[in-house]
Amino acid sequence: MRPDVCSKNYVSDRRMYANYVARNIKKLCKEVGPRPSGSDKELEAQQWMARDLETSCDEVKTESFRLAPVAFMGWVQLAVFCGVASAALLFLTRWNFFEGQGMIFTAAAAALNIIAVIFVVLEFLFYKEALDVFLPKKESHNVIAVRKPSGEVKRRIIFSGHSDSAPEWRFTYMGGPKLLLFSIIMGLGGLVVVTAFSVFGLVKALGGAQLYGDKLMGIIGIIALCFVPFFLWCLFFYNPKRPVEGANDNLTGCLCSMAVPRYMADHDFRFENTEVMVILTGSEEAGLRGAKAFAKAHGAEIKADAEKGIETVFVGLDTVRDYEFMSVYNKDMTGTVKNNPEVSLLLKKGAELAGYDIPYATVFFGSSDAAAITQGGIKATCFAAMDPAPARYYHTRLDTADNMDLKTIEAGVGICLETAFLYDEKGLDL
Numbered sequence: 001m002r003p004d005v006c007s008k009n010y011v012s013d014r015r016m017y018a019n020y021v022a023r024n025i026k027k028l029c030k031e032v033g034p035r036p037s038g039s040d041k042e043l044e045a046q047q048w049m050a051r052d053l054e055t056s057c058d059e060v061k062t063e064s065f066r067l068a069p070v071a072f073m074g075w076v077q078l079a080v081f082c083g084v085a086s087a088a089l090l091f092l093t094r095w096n097f098f099e100g101q102g103m104i105f106t107a108a109a110a111a112l113n114i115i116a117v118i119f120v121v122l123e124f125l126f127y128k129e130a131l132d133v134f135l136p137k138k139e140s141h142n143v144i145a146v147r148k149p150s151g152e153v154k155r156r157i158i159f160s161g162h163s164d165s166a167p168e169w170r171f172t173y174m175g176g177p178k179l180l181l182f183s184i185i186m187g188l189g190g191l192v193v194v195t196a197f198s199v200f201g202l203v204k205a206l207g208g209a210q211l212y213g214d215k216l217m218g219i220i221g222i223i224a225l226c227f228v229p230f231f232l233w234c235l236f237f238y239n240p241k242r243p244v245e246g247a248n249d250n251l252t253g254c255l256c257s258m259a260v261p262r263y264m265a266d267h268d269f270r271f272e273n274t275e276v277m278v279i280l281t282g283s284e285e286a287g288l289r290g291a292k293a294f295a296k297a298h299g300a301e302i303k304a305d306a307e308k309g310i311e312t313v314f315v316g317l318d319t320v321r322d323y324e325f326m327s328v329y330n331k332d333m334t335g336t337v338k339n340n341p342e343v344s345l346l347l348k349k350g351a352e353l354a355g356y357d358i359p360y361a362t363v364f365f366g367s368s369d370a371a372a373i374t375q376g377g378i379k380a381t382c383f384a385a386m387d388p389a390p391a392r393y394y395h396t397r398l399d400t401a402d403n404m405d406l407k408t409i410e411a412g413v414g415i416c417l418e419t420a421f422l423y424d425e426k427g428l429d430l
Contacts, residue, residue, distance in 0.1 A: 014417075017263055018410035021255040022401075024052070025247050029401040034243035037164045037286035038069040038138035046143045046163050046280055049254060053278060056258070056265035057145040065142070065282075065293035068135035072287030073167070075116075075123040075131065076237055082116035083191050083231040085109075086198050091221035093201060094214050106201035113195035120188070125334055127287050127367055140164075140282035142290050147261040147276040154273035156305070156312040157423050159260055159416055160291075161253025162284030162369055165246025166395040168239045173396035177389040187234040190227035197224050238395075247401045249386070249394065253317035254280050256412040260420050263413075274424040284369055291316075291369035295376025302378055311427060313343045314380035315419060316370035319394075320412035321405055322387045326351075327361035329382035332371035335362045339370050340379040342428040347381050349430055350419030356411055364388065379428075383415060 028045055035042040046062065053060045086109035093105045122130035143163070171180045197220045204217070257278045264270065281290030302312045328351070330344040331337070344360065351358045363371070363382070370382035385408050386394065393399045422430075 013263070014410050014414045017259045017413045018406055020262065021252065021259055021409050021413065022404055022406055024255050025251045025404065026401040028251055029245045029247050034245055035163060035165045036069070036167070036243045037283035037289070038067060038140040039164075042164045042282055043141055046141055046282065049163065049258065049280055050143045050145070053143070053145040053258060053261070056261040057147045057278070059146040059148075061144050063142045063144060063293070063297065064139050065289070065297075066137045067140055067283055067286060067289040068129075068132040068137050069140075069283065069286045070240070071129065071131040071135050072123055072127070072285075073238060073240075074135065075119045076234060078119055078131070079116040079187070079191055080231045080235050082112040083194055084228050086112045087194050087224040087228050087231070090194070090197055090201060090217075090224040094218040094221055103202075103205040106198055106205050109198035110195070110202045113191065113198050116191060117195055120191070123287065126336065127333060127372065129287070129289075129292075140286075140290060142282055142294050143278075143280040144294075145261065145278040147264060147270070149273050149275055150270040151272045153275045153310055155310060155423065155427055156275040156277060157420055158277040158279055158312065158314045159257035159317065159420075160279040160281060160314065160369060161255070161257050161317045162250045162281045162290060163254055164283055164285050165244050165399075166249065166285040168242040168244050168397055169395040170236050170239055172390065172392060172394060173398070176392045180390075183230075183234060183237065186227075186230040187237075190230050194224045194227055242397070244395060244397055245400050247404055248321040248399050249319040250284070250317070252320035252404065252409060252412065256317050256320055256409065256416055259413045260416050263417060271424045274420075276420060281369055288367060288369055288372040291372035292376070295373055295378060299376045299378060312378060313340070313346065313423065313428070314370065314373045314378050315343070315347055315416070316368050316373065316380065316382040317412065317416070318368045318382060318384045319386040320384070320408055321393075322385050322391060323405060323408040323411065325387050326356060326358045326385040326408070326411060327383075328358060329363050329368060329370065329384060330360045331362035332374065332382060333363065333367040335364055337367075337371040337374055339374050339381040342430075343379045344381040345430055346423055346428060347383055347415070347419050350422050351415045353418040353422060354411065354414035356415065361388075383412070385412065
């Protein structure tokens with residue numbers, strides 16, 4: 001069954017529900033404002049949206065979880081400290097007044113760099129909770145809403161957006177994607193170079209070479225020292241004291257998800273055997289922590305349902321803003337996680353029914369909640385409409401309610417509705 005069966009004015013309805021999305025985002029930005037991960041404002045926004053969901057869903061509940069909000073981006077400060085310290089140690093190895101200390105200095109430099117690289121890879125590339133144990137904790141929340149079918153539950157579709165907003169990325173605001181890319185390359189590239197230098201020096205020292213007075217080590221030390229300004233520059237990568245409004249990233253994902261049960265409630269319609277859920281995750285910007293918490297809390301339950309024949313699919317929505325970049329993200333977490341191909345195809349087919357031929361794409365820098373859900377053993381994919389460059393509004397003060405695109409929001413609402421109805425009709429047997 002298609003959604004136009006529910007409504008004789010389906011085409012104009014899609015614009016009406018796009019207006020519902022935009023109108024409520026404007027209210028949230030005005031009444032709540034920026035929503036840092038694990039903050040009272042994040043919870044206030046979730047409670048605001050939960051009240052709306054109570055008018056379209058049968059059950060709405062809020063689940064809490066603990067996290068260290070600063071851990072995910074904490075690798076920046078750690079990498080800067082290790083990079084600067086190791087560059088200084090390498091510079092000191094060749095001078096005669098440190099005779100006999102080459103082994104100690106290069107070993108310390110190598111250890112610092114390896115520690116930095118490990119935490120960069122674990123936190124930034126794989127979104128592991130590696131630094132959390134060392135840092136103070138806060139409470140964040142997930143809102144879970146359910147619209148039940150009229151009969152027995154035989155399948156379930158989840159639409160989801162994250163309700164927190166990011167701290168401002170200074171370089172993106174100051175210079176757009178070019179300055180951002182330059183800073184990342186010089187910062188992370190410098191860390192890799194200094195790490196290689198320190199390992200090289202340690203190998204030489206272990207081989208019995210005297211590093212003090214060594215011309216090659218002198219050159220290496222000077223080159224390493226040249227990266228120090230770039231390391232220090234990276235300390236200004238983001239501003240934790242200036243969270244952004246996050247109208248597009250990601251209130252659009254939240255409200256487009258909420259538009260599905262809202263449409264069904266307004267037209268007094270329920271699927272016969274398909275349960276529709278909306279999840280508003282917390283603390284996505286702190287390393288997908290809300291999605292991880294949901295998968296941990298409900299993964300076993302969803303797996304048990306699957307064994308009973310109740311299939312569950314997850315469609316994450318993240319930044320519904322840039323029409324020409326609408327995509328199904330079947331590869332996630334900097335391309336290291338493959339989202340479910342069947343759910344990705346379902347979303348692509350749903351988009352086609354809505355009138356949009358959107359491509360598959362890869363989240364090549366960063367990640368979405370869908371990756372954490374996939375890693376949790378739940379079939380998931382992601383829909384986003386965002387310039388991957390990224391656009392200058394991304395994670396900056398420009399991501400305001402005045403900077404939304406109604407055409408893209410309308411497409412997002414239509415794609416969600418068509419995907420839900422297609423899934424109810426055919427499941428994943430496409």
